[in-house]
Amino acid sequence: MSERRDKIPEPTIARLPSYFRCLVELQEADQEIVSSEELASLAGVKASQFRKDLSHFGEFGIQGLGYPVADLLDRIAAIMQLDQDHDVVLVGAGNLGSALANFPGFSRWGFRIVRIYDQAPDKIGRRLHGVTIRDVADLPCPLGLKLGILAVPPSGARAVAKLLIDSGVEALLNFTGSNLGHPDSVVVRNVDMTHELAILAYHLTGPLSLDEERPAR
Amino acid sequence: MSERRDKIPEPTIARLPSYFRCLVELQEADQEIVSSEELASLAGVKASQFRKDLSHFGEFGIQGLGYPVADLLDRIAAIMQLDQDHDVVLVGAGNLGSALANFPGFSRWGFRIVRIYDQAPDKIGRRLHGVTIRDVADLPCPLGLKLGILAVPPSGARAVAKLLIDSGVEALLNFTGSNLGHPDSVVVRNVDMTHELAILAYHLTGPLSLDEERPAR
Known part of the structure; x- marks a missing residue:
């Protein structure tokens, strides 16, 4: 049973x-x-x-x-409902969003990013992995998609999450590093890459540095 | 106490x-x-x-x-040892690796990607966020860094992890979606973005699809 x-x-x-x-x-x-x-x-x-x-x-x-x-x-x-394909909306077409739109692992498991939104005028209208980037201000309600990925800067996270939830998204993969303050009816998985590095840093025996080359900050 | x-x-x-x-x-x-x-x-x-x-x-x-x-x-x-900066080696300068090299959250918490390696001849020698991409075949041993990020395709994951571990890396952030089969002395955090979407899919009330636009597969 x-x-x-x-x-x-x-x-x-x-x-x-x-x-x-x-x-x-x-x-x-x-x-x-x-x-x-x-x-x-x-x-x-x-x-x-x-x-x-x-x-x-x-x-x-x-x-x-x-x-x-x-x-x-x-x-x-x-x-897991992986016996069917799932269409996904992505908000945020920056570096991380672009990497996610092109991430081969998603399509292999039947996840298809079919809508991409951003707010930057220089991104809107461009295509990413075959999908046209649209203006987030034009996000329809209802959107007709249940699964969303959030790859916007932390400052915009809550507002965009609210837009997506209002448009019918039920589950969000949150890369923003922000607490979305979402209602209980919405499922959120937070992927905070900085937190992951910090957890690793806890376990280090002590830091080491290289002096030759400094990255841009 | x-x-x-x-x-x-x-x-x-x-x-x-x-x-x-x-x-x-x-x-x-x-x-x-x-x-x-x-x-x-x-x-x-x-x-x-x-x-x-x-x-x-x-x-x-x-x-x-x-x-x-x-x-x-x-x-x-x-x-958490966040009262000091940590230098980090990144292997994999593809879409995801590039996004990680440019991820603003890392430097804000004192994580600096100071070495970037790849194996693709068209990437080696290019610069990413101020760091020159080097040939992974030239990874020195010891490398002098304890913290590594793995953003290579799944097929190369284990071999690159072994290289890094042999060169002295103690902690790995693994984006490859592969089980690294690492020794217990090494700490690994796995970030599998496909798994995260799959966990969300479990919670969906049922799938929805849009028909108009199909992404490239």
Whole structure:
């Protein structure tokens, strides 16, 4: 028996993409059966953790044999809604936004950036990965897209998030480094690259510097 | 009394950058005292969580008054080693690497990308944010840097990670979407943007598509 979708622990959900990626790789290598130990090791978790994560979604695998790769892949894809393509709106066509628009990993999993908005006059009208950059002031309401990526400077983050949420976006990937102050009905994943470096810095045994070349600041 | 550095729970460490960022904002707004409730709310956690996180590092704040902003900021900066600059090596000068080299958030917190490597002949010798892109085959050993960013395609991830680790890098920010299979002595933070979108897709009520414009695939 599987649990209600909204009762699944968030850390379990956050591990599903790793399982999915490992299963894709196993399938590409023509492996038909995988044990929980092998898959867990590939995904970098304990086998008991993997089995516990799966148990939230029902019965999987064959006792004493393992998991048929194709079947488990299909079921995890269905659970994650990765058995269908998802259209995505991107706001912010600067350096990071441009990199995201061209990021090959997205399309490989069925994520297609189909709308790109910015506010800079020199960007509006240009094309990025085949999509015309439009003026964020022209963002329609409703937009007709549920998934959004925010790659604007921190100062504009809240206002743009509000625009997207008002236009019907339900889930936001937030690269701005700002707290969006969003309503509970909207799901937000924050990717703060500076925070990630800071977490690494905590673990360093001590700093080292090179003196020869200084980057522009 | 504070605990041994390596005994602090990783989720606590992962929340410190948020506290640091909020304190910087409070200081910029000339606020001198902050309560645990206010700071926790700004950082998007519960006040009890914030107090528990701090308790790992010793005694903070003044009973009944709150925390002096400047003092707490200094102490958290020292705990995170953000009271000093950190020089960083970046491998991968493609779209994402270029965006990272130009990312303003890094220098604001004292992270300076001082070495950039790639393997593409058309990139080597060009400059990115004031730093000359060098041939990854010429990566010196030891490199003299402890912090590295990996922004290469998945296929090259493990080999480049090994090069960096052999050259003395202790901590890696991994954007490749690959499991690096690194030794335990090296700290790795994985930022997988496709996984983040997939986690959001899980939460969608159902997909929506626009038909007019298709991006290049």
